[in-house]
Amino acid sequence: MFANLADRLAATIKGLRGKGRLSEADVEATVREIRTALLEADVALPVVREFTAVVKERALAAAASGALNPAQQIIKIVHEELIAILGGETRNLVFAKNPPTVILLAGLQGAGKTTLAGKLALQLKGEGHTPLLVAADLQRPNAVDQLRIISEQAGVAIFAPEPGNGVGDPIRVTREARVYAEQKLHDVVIVDTAGRLAIDAELMEQLRAVRDAARPDETLLVVDAMIGQDAVRTAEEFAEGVGFDAVVLTKLDGDARGGAALSIVSVTKRPIMFASVGEKLTDFEVFHPDRMASRILDMGDMLTLIEQAERVFDAEQTERMARKVSAGEDFTLDDFLEQMQSLKKMGSIGKIMGMLPGMGEMKAQLDQVDDREMDRVAAIIQSMTPAERQEPKILNGSRRSRIARGSGSSVNEVNGLIERFSQAQKMMKQMGKGGMPGIPGMPGMPGLPGLGGGKKSKGKMAKAIKPAKGKSRSGNPAKRADQEAGIFTPTAVPADLDISALPPELKKLLG
């Protein structure tokens, strides 16, 4: 059901492999798959239709040119087209020549406007502005209180003369807010409006009045990334009703594929400016079109994975691990436990693995992975003494049976864990010692066959790891370099990394 596009296309094209090049009918079939994949990602139907037409044209051209590996070719085309639409015109906030700059937030109920107002304010404050939050959502019970609390958390000023809960006139509040900001020298005014349904003419009228009172320099439409086919209509209604300059996508930290982003950009021709990725006020970032494209297609998203990892693995711990690995030191059960606990914070194993490119074929198995297993493994390790954790070799029969009893497992399970751990340990060591050569073969991984099946999974792993290089190189070097520079001795340069052997999308990433 949730098979990703790459898998779908691979399956469709499998039958055609012998031919080596695509006929028109083949392209037709693949385009159909692309259509389904996009629909399942909640891209609006009219947009899907338009999009597939473009892809089809390009795919036909590619087919005619007799390109090798048509599946990859088509995915590449799709990916490029997606980025072209999503990232067509990114831009930043435009500030007014004469302050205050007024930013108006509009959107459906529950899209996350109030929270976003706080995030935006905090961001702007960090950039040296003095933002003012304006509570113009007088509809929803206690929205004003919520904004007040958020303003305290963000440490920014708030203008909330009305109690809300249906009392007060948002238009007047907005008008007064402008004056207030001018008096108190706030250079940015963020107006939080009440959520409304696009079809409610009366509320739309009110929003228009608020807009006229606010005379906003930027009107941002706040959209929930989980929205379905309604996205286009919502965007259109808002574009017609009040007009907006850019879009903010919220709740991107969920696992919604976010096809709505594509729909909205494509229909309204307005760029997506920011993405909101969590519940904390700091979980706010500039929108990345390339990542969104990968996400819509459900292609592995290494960058997000690494970023998530960065967020949960604390820097010091990662640094220590990395040093250990590169120094060829033993990776102990304690380290393992620590890393596993951090990993758990990133979500289910199945999901994390799913983010590695090329894991698609293993999806079915990944879905079977029971996350409670981590708890059991943790229980086993926690039943060991510190000495045992440092040096698992000392585990004799009686220690093992004690551990089994202590963790409520069986000796067999303890044995299994130790065995697999020592393989993993070997692998880590090899990594540190020889740099890359150890990875492609991953000799220490026989624990995996159960997961994906011997050879295949080795290949996958190798593939999974390589892109990390390319991507992390192009990610945010400045930040990373600051963090990591000087920690790693670049003893082993990955010399055997053969770019030509990589699938094209990875090649592209590697430049």
Added chain:
Amino acid sequence: MDSGLIYAGIAVLILIVAIVAVVAGVLLRRRGAPVIEQRPVAAPAAQVPAAQVPDAGLPGILEVEIPDPAAGRLHRLRSRLARSNNAIGKGLLALLSAGEPTDSTWDEVEETLLTADLGVGPTQELIARLRTRVKVEGGTTPEHIKKMLREELLNLVDPTMDRNIVMNADGRPAVILVVGVNGTGKTTTTGKLARLLIADGQTVVLGAADTFRAAAADQLQTWGDRVGAAVVRGLEGGDPAAVAFDAVRTGADSQADTVVIDTAGRLHTKTGLMDELGKVKRVVEKQSPVDEVLLVLDATTGQNGLAQARVFREVVAITGIALTKLDGTARGGIVVAVQRELGVPVKLVGLGEGPDDLALFDPLEFVEALVGDL
């Protein structure tokens, strides 16, 4: 140059891979072995001190509104849906009654269904059935098609499912837990549900177990005060399980009929938050069984709704769905997929912004509203 950061990335990944390998290995070995029963979580030593219980007199001070009766609320949906020119049934009917359906007609039918967020799978199935029926039965009179459409749509929303909200538990208050992702309208639904129950002559205690979002408890308090339901609330940032526990106890002490617990919105991908939700339910269950777990789903949600429902079902065994913000969108097709895939019925629908715009879901009425007036 930046080989340092390359290494960092690799190290993290290797760790992930290594951990997965070890854990998955254990798992696979385990398969077939008897499943180890989960140990019950040890009872908290001190009984949840975090929550404060307001004096029962508080609601009496304020003016208490009398909500509309529950019966016939869905009836109003009909006019709302009819007004919306996007109604599924209307579009389908118009297409199908335009004479002998051709391939392009079917494409348009498919489009209509997809646009309602029905999902690719159910859409194709419904089309296959309609196609077969049109071929076999041959009739293309509007009446016939209307009948066919009604039957198939009804089939799709499955009228045989039990959609009653547990309102009476013998001798103790019925406990309803309201869960969902952020911004779907949980607090609003909780408030409206309280009104619905009160309109039914019940006494209700509300538990403001959303201790995370700013002012969520105030929002629920406002709802409670309006209809005279006691609200049990905790400190902001406090333990939601403690608040839920206290709410149920207050309900039992005051011999209320129903306790409705509002929880904080959480994305289903946040493992920690989902664990917290599991805890809320477990802690409540120390005192009283949870009779109903309602997942609040926004009608504008797309295919992600299924992923949400799946995870929430795993964690708290949802027993029903409250579909909110249905007014004017006429979408919410995702619930069909959720019902089919997970067997969890829609029990409530939110029809608008008014305080009494929450109705018990009735498949017949619903389909009538879709196809009816045409």
